[in-house]
Each structure stands twice: as C-alpha cells, then as structure tokens.
Amino acid sequence: xxxxxxxxxxxxxxxxxxxxxxxxxxxxxxxxxxxxxxxxxxxxxxxxxxxxxxxxxxxxxxxxxxxxxxx
Numbered sequence: 001x002x003x004x005x006x007x008x009x010x011x012x013x014x015x016x017x018x019x020x021x022x023x024x025x026x027x028x029x030x031x032x033x034x035x036x037x038x039x040x041x042x043x044x045x046x047x048x049x050x051x052x053x054x055x056x057x058x059x060x061x062x063x064x065x066x067x068x069x070x071x
Contacts, residue, residue: 015023
C-alpha cells in the first residue's frame with residue numbers, strides 16, 4: 001500500500017509571538033517557584049534534619065553507655 005499526499009504532512013509549525021512569550025513566562029515562573037521552594041527547604045527542613053541527627057547521636061550514645069554499664 002502506497003501513501004498518497006493526504007498522509008504526508010509537510011507543514012511546519014511556527015509559534016506565534018504570544019506563544020513564545022507564554023513559554024518564556026512559564027519558564028521564568030518555574031525558575032522563581034523552584035528557587036522559593038529551595039530556599040524554604042534550606043531554611044526550614046535543613047535545621048530539622050540536623051536536629052534529628054543530633055537526637056539519633058544522643059540516643060546512640062545513651063544506648064552504648066547503658067550497654068557498657070550493664071554488661
């Protein structure tokens with residue numbers, strides 16, 4: 001079966017200026033949103049993770065001391 005001209009699409013898509021501007025706007029908004037989320041994670045979550053690390057270290061130390069004293 002051979003293809004005729006109805007099945008071949010030779011048209012190329014050229015975006016309109018509004019489409020290009022919308023693309024740029026979404027890119028800028030995405031970058032700004034990513035920066036805000038990154039800063040929030042850096043300010044809020046990082047100290048919490050550090051605190052959890054200290055808590056695990058203290059609990060491990062207490063468990064080791066308890067193990068040595070009761071051995």
